[in-house]
Amino acid sequence: MGDPFAMAITHAHASGMGGMRAAGDLVARVQMTLGMKIEDAKKYVADKLKVAISELTDPVIINEIRQDMQLGVMTPTPGCAKGMEAKFRIAEALDIEINCVNRFKQRASF
Amino acid sequence: MGKIVTRYGDGTPVELSESELMEDLRAGTEDAADRGNIPPLTDDELKHLLDIFKLPQKFVSVEPGNEVIMSYDAGTLKIRRVGVNVDRIQALQIYEKIMGADTMELCHVDYSFKPLKPIVTMEQPIMEQALMSTHVPLFYGAMPNLGLYSQPDGPFPNPSELLPSGKINEARESLEKTVEDAVKDIVFVGGAMYESGADGINLDTVGAAGDADFLASLIAAEKLRGKYPKMCIEMSMAGEFILGMHGRLEYKGVRLAGLYAHDQVKLAEKAGVTIFGPVVNTNTTESSPWNLARAITFMKACGETATIPIHPNMGMGVGAVTVNDHPPVDIVSRSSKAMVELVRLDGL
Numbered sequence A: 001m002g003d004p005f006a007m008a009i010t011h012a013h014a015s016g017m018g019g020m021r022a023a024g025d026l027v028a029r030v031q032m033t034l035g036m037k038i039e040d041a042k043k044y045v046a047d048k049l050k051v052a053i054s055e056l057t058d059p060v061i062i063n064e065i066r067q068d069m070q071l072g073v074m075t076p077t078p079g080c081a082k083g084m085e086a087k088f089r090i091a092e093a094l095d096i097e098i099n100c101v102n103r104f105k106q107r108a109s110f
Numbered sequence B: 001m002g003k004i005v006t007r008y009g010d011g012t013p014v015e016l017s018e019s020e021l022m023e024d025l026r027a028g029t030e031d032a033a034d035r036g037n038i039p040p041l042t043d044d045e046l047k048h049l050l051d052i053f054k055l056p057q058k059f060v061s062v063e064p065g066n067e068v069i070m071s072y073d074a075g076t077l078k079i080r081r082v083g084v085n086v087d088r089i090q091a092l093q094i095y096e097k098i099m100g101a102d103t104m105e106l107c108h109v110d111y112s113f114k115p116l117k118p119i120v121t122m123e124q125p126i127m128e129q130a131l132m133s134t135h136v137p138l139f140y141g142a143m144p145n146l147g148l149y150s151q152p153d154g155p156f157p158n159p160s161e162l163l164p165s166g167k168i169n170e171a172r173e174s175l176e177k178t179v180e181d182a183v184k185d186i187v188f189v190g191g192a193m194y195e196s197g198a199d200g201i202n203l204d205t206v207g208a209a210g211d212a213d214f215l216a217s218l219i220a221a222e223k224l225r226g227k228y229p230k231m232c233i234e235m236s237m238a239g240e241f242i243l244g245m246h247g248r249l250e251y252k253g254v255r256l257a258g259l260y261a262h263d264q265v266k267l268a269e270k271a272g273v274t275i276f277g278p279v280v281n282t283n284t285t286e287s288s289p290w291n292l293a294r295a296i297t298f299m300k301a302c303g304e305t306a307t308i309p310i311h312p313n314m315g316m317g318v319g320a321v322t323v324n325d326h327p328p329v330d331i332v333s334r335s336s337k338a339m340v341e342l343v344r345l346d347g348l
Helices: A005-015 A024-034 A038-049 A059-069 A084-094 A099-108 B018-036 B043-054 B077-081 B088-097 B113-133 B168-195 B211-227 B261-271 B288-305 B329-342
Strands: B004-007 B013-016 B104-106 B138-142 B200-206 B232-237 B275-277
Touching: A005 B329, A024 A038, A024 A084, A038 A059, A038 A084, A084 A099, A084 B113, B004 B018, B004 B043, B004 B288, B004 B329, B013 B018, B018 B043, B018 B288, B043 B288, B043 B329, B077 B088, B088 B104, B088 B113, B104 B113, B113 B138, B113 B168, B138 B168, B138 B232, B168 B200, B168 B211, B200 B211, B211 B232, B211 B261, B232 B261, B261 B275, B261 B288, B288 B329
Parallel strands: B104 B138, B138 B200, B200 B232, B232 B275
Antiparallel strands: B004 B013
16 A cells, blocks of 8 residues: 555655666566575676676666666667567576576577 | 654654654664564664654655665556556556666456466466566565455355354364465466566465464465475565464464564575565554664564565555555655665665
């Protein structure tokens, strides 16, 4: 319960990692896939993206990296990886398995 | 010294002097310490909380670099609930692209595993389509909700009717049967959604129907972990304390009734849960400082014992967030900041 302005938006601004606006979704994936505590998950992603841990929530720095690595961006431009395409790249960049990417490969391969 | 504007647990504004506020902080942490048999917050931690409440800004936040992951229960319901007429995939995209969500959860309006079982084949394609067009990790979530397994909603005699008439053994027997059925439903639906590509399954509001509810969730998590070793399983609790509706149910030799978060998390770990979501309820007649100090005391004990990531619940009515459909930003942001800064946690 609680309206989204009060709950989701307030928490996201007060203490969230910004989702795919920065590297929040990537840290979340590592935590969910490898069961890492937050500091380990942040370090893992920072090392993979070759940035400092403090830069993981910087939208300017991370957006450039996401564009370069085709990891999906908030404002999709023509030709950039989107949705499932970006998740293929995320799995590769973070060296983790993504359930739906594996499923897509199984369904799409001949 | 001027008054500090804060609120009661129902959101009503109140002005407290610095000494009154500190008194409430101390009473809140002592209440938690007494109930949970855990250490109270230190003087430095209470001072830190006082400083957060004294900040003049309406909105406050953690310092850069200290941010944590956000996970959401009943994710897509929250958009429909406020009357915004978008479908669920659009709701996921709104959270992802407009609200900065780190993860998101697809769910059905009938948010329990039992009613989802017969319609899971209608849920799977939604998840499969959502996964094609979104980027953040997607959970599929629902509640164990063991209340749905007793009459008149389910097949088994209602323990809430049996207990007042002194039929203790019959009530216990009924609860044990609900556990068996609930486990089957959770494993069936959770497995189906995972096989459709979900990044994780969220067992939400666990323990709402008491110790049988918690037991069903632990057994279901164990079975899902056995069947899908790589699945992310999040277990989010309903309340701070496991109600002993049965009273004698155990998991791996530990009696479930009466457990607080720091003991609940150890069982979640044994069951193979990936992320644990502990809860502390908000008391509407106490102040926000009292509630926040109390919530942080419980969560600190949980965070210090947990070896798996924990995401304390900070939604309406829990984690010192006020019991009101429109929780004020001043209290939500203060609670958010304080929880992250004082508890060894991994997300909210």
